[in-house]
Amino acid sequence: MIKINSNYPATQWIRAVLLAFLCCLSFSAQSVKTPKIALIIDDMGNTSRDSAAFSLPTEVAFSILPLTRLSQSYSRQATQQNRDVMLHIPMESLAGNKLGPGAITADMSTLSIRTTLTQALASVPDAIGVNNHMGSKLTQLSGPMSTTMQFLVEHQLFFVDSRTTRYSKAERIANDTGVMSLRRNVFLDHNATHEQIDQQFQRLLRLAKKYGFAVGIAHPYPQTVSYLEGALVNLSDHGVQLIALSELMHTQQIARRQQHPINHKEADQTIAPK
Numbered sequence: 001m002i003k004i005n006s007n008y009p010a011t012q013w014i015r016a017v018l019l020a021f022l023c024c025l026s027f028s029a030q031s032v033k034t035p036k037i038a039l040i041i042d043d044m045g046n047t048s049r050d051s052a053a054f055s056l057p058t059e060v061a062f063s064i065l066p067l068t069r070l071s072q073s074y075s076r077q078a079t080q081q082n083r084d085v086m087l088h089i090p091m092e093s094l095a096g097n098k099l100g101p102g103a104i105t106a107d108m109s110t111l112s113i114r115t116t117l118t119q120a121l122a123s124v125p126d127a128i129g130v131n132n133h134m135g136s137k138l139t140q141l142s143g144p145m146s147t148t149m150q151f152l153v154e155h156q157l158f159f160v161d162s163r164t165t166r167y168s169k170a171e172r173i174a175n176d177t178g179v180m181s182l183r184r185n186v187f188l189d190h191n192a193t194h195e196q197i198d199q200q201f202q203r204l205l206r207l208a209k210k211y212g213f214a215v216g217i218a219h220p221y222p223q224t225v226s227y228l229e230g231a232l233v234n235l236s237d238h239g240v241q242l243i244a245l246s247e248l249m250h251t252q253q254i255a256r257r258q259q260h261p262i263n264h265k266e267a268d269q270t271i272a273p274k
């Protein structure tokens with residue numbers, strides 16, 4: 001039982017309690033307001049060299065290419081670390097790039113897309129979401145994207161639009177289909193020199209501070225992994241917090257209607273089409 005000091009006037013007590021309450025409120029508002037970044041390392045599974053990325057903080061999601069000899073083991077290993085796992089689904093590009101196994105192309109039937117997605121997902125069994133590998137052609141096509149999103153909603157998978165073209169319809173179709181979705185704001189290592197990665201990382205932080213959050217995509221290049229190992233340790237010095245993509249996905253879903261929407265025109269980055 002709390003013994004009230006009778007020398008301490010009641011108004012002082014009320015003031016102290018109120019002050020403590022307000023402190024709590026402002027502390028929790030502060031943590032809600034802290035700008036957030038979420039990171040995805042995609043193209044995982046091409047080579048055993050990619051395993052260096054497992055040393056990154058476990059908030060960093062891995063998006064794993066389907067049907068490679070490493071897909072299953074990377075999926076399991078990442079899940080054991082309590083890391084978000086995604087399926088990195090290859091989609092046809094305008095430039096006709098080599099896509100690898102499990103790819104979706106414009107000429108495929110609905111059934112063929114669904115079969116491909118089923119096989120791809122079975123090879124990355126822990127996936128909780130999907131983002132596109134390449135796809136500058138496919139993400140502009142309503143038919144294949146609707147089939148894809150229908151599959152994702154049935155399997156309760158979220159979607160991150162890698163935005164390999166500014167004309168991508170993927171995010172809009174995801175929303176229309178009821179798939180939780182976000183889009184990539186910055187590619188960190190399109191040019192994988194330390195200076196360029198740093199420049200892009202600073203850009204990611206600026207966007208997060210301006211809009212409350214930002215999503216970056218990077219690759220398991222040795223330069224990127226070593227840059228991020230350093231940069232993510234000092235993140236709190238910049239007043240920014242790294243959170244799991246799944247956490248960001250859920251908080252954004254809840255806040256979407258209340259928050260000021262991100263200005264995608266400004267946040268979008270012009271990149272060479274893939």
Ligand SMILES: [Zn+2]
Binds near residue numbers: 042043132134
């Ligand atoms: Zn990719």
